Amino acid sequence: MKKTCFPVSLSFTVIILFLMCSCANTKKIKYFQDMSEANxxxxxxxxxxxxxxxxxxxxxxxxxxxxxxxxxxxxxSRNGVYVNSSNPNSGSANPLAGYLVSKEGDVEVPVLGKIKLAGLTTVQARAAVREKAVKSFNDPVVDVRFTNFKVTVLGEVNHPAAYILPNEQVTLLDAIGYAGDMTIYGRRSNVLLIRKQPDGRSFSVKLDMTKKETLNSPYFYLKQNDVVYVEPLKTKVLNNDNNLIKYITLAATVVSAIILAKRYW
Structure with a gap:
């Protein structure tokens, strides 16, 4: 009797089709899909x-x-020195150095004394510190920066971590870039931003990185201590299932058994 490899080939076809269904659609990994592609x-x-x-x-x-x-x-003497580094997980040489703003919103500066800075921008804080300094010195040069401007990026990115940044003007794209971009399993249409307000309460908002309107969102620029979470696609959940191989093997076996039964019954 002539043998046939049809059951085997069909089994492989079932496996290939199953895997193809679990592959990420390239459309799902493209940013700003509604942006014009004209040159x-x-x-x-x-x-x-x-x-x-x-x-x-x-x-x-x-x-x-x-x-x-x-x-x-x-x-x-209490200030840290920022350095540029190729290490994506490093933001500053000494991120905890500097002056801690008290619960009352003050900082205690040697020579100058106590200065109220909470509620001010860094530009306004420079003016407040200089106002104190000119009482003792002629033409002081003042600079005030955050040393704990921290943004945390979690989820489906290549380098999830908390990043301490020397730059205050940080966008959502910057944060994703620091984290090495999203993986192919990152759900670009549903990026969660968690932000803590000055009164201590937190809120969350979801942003769609496949739409150009996100560039005009009031949450496009990040604040200190923001958390960005990239949700995984269902594809990854499926691909990470420990029983996936068992399901594929079982499906191929069942198909082969049915075909063999029809052929020789």
Whole structure:
């Protein structure tokens, strides 16, 4: 009797079709799908940037350069120094260095004394510190920055971590870029942003990275301590199922058995 490999080939066909169904659609991994693909400059409506507000428990680098070397060293000695690094998990050389904003919203600066900074932007804080400094020094040069401007990126990204950034003007795209971009299993249409408000309450909002309207969202620019979570596609959940291979094998076996039964029954 002539043998046939039809049951085997059909079994492989079932397996291939099953795997194809579990593959991620390339359309699901493309950003801003409704943006024009024409090779011309396209005007974009970007969200307006709002400077972050200093809050209690923030840590600030306060630098004051004066004509008095001893005073300058005393004031600036608590500040960390930012470095550029190729390591995606590093943000600053000493992220905890600086002046802690108290629960009352003050910082205690050597020589200058207590200064109220909570509720101010860093630009306004520089003016407040300089107002104190000019009482003791001529033409002081003042700089105030966040040293704990932290954004946490979790979920389906290549390098999930908490990132401490020297730059206050951070976008959602920047954060995803620091985390090494989303994986192919990241659900770009449903990115969750969790933000803590100054009153201590938190809220969440979902952003669709496949739509260009996200570029104009009031949440496109991030605030300190924001958390970005990239949800996985159902495809990954399916592919990570420990029983997947068993299901495929069982399906192929059943199909082969049915065909053999029909042939020889």
């Amino acid at each position: 011309t400059a396209t005007p974009l409506a970007l969200a307006s940037y709002t400077e972050p507000i200093i809050q209690p428990d923030d840590i600030l680098a306060i630098n004051v350069n004066t004509t008095d070397p001893a005073a300058t060293v005393s004031i600036n």
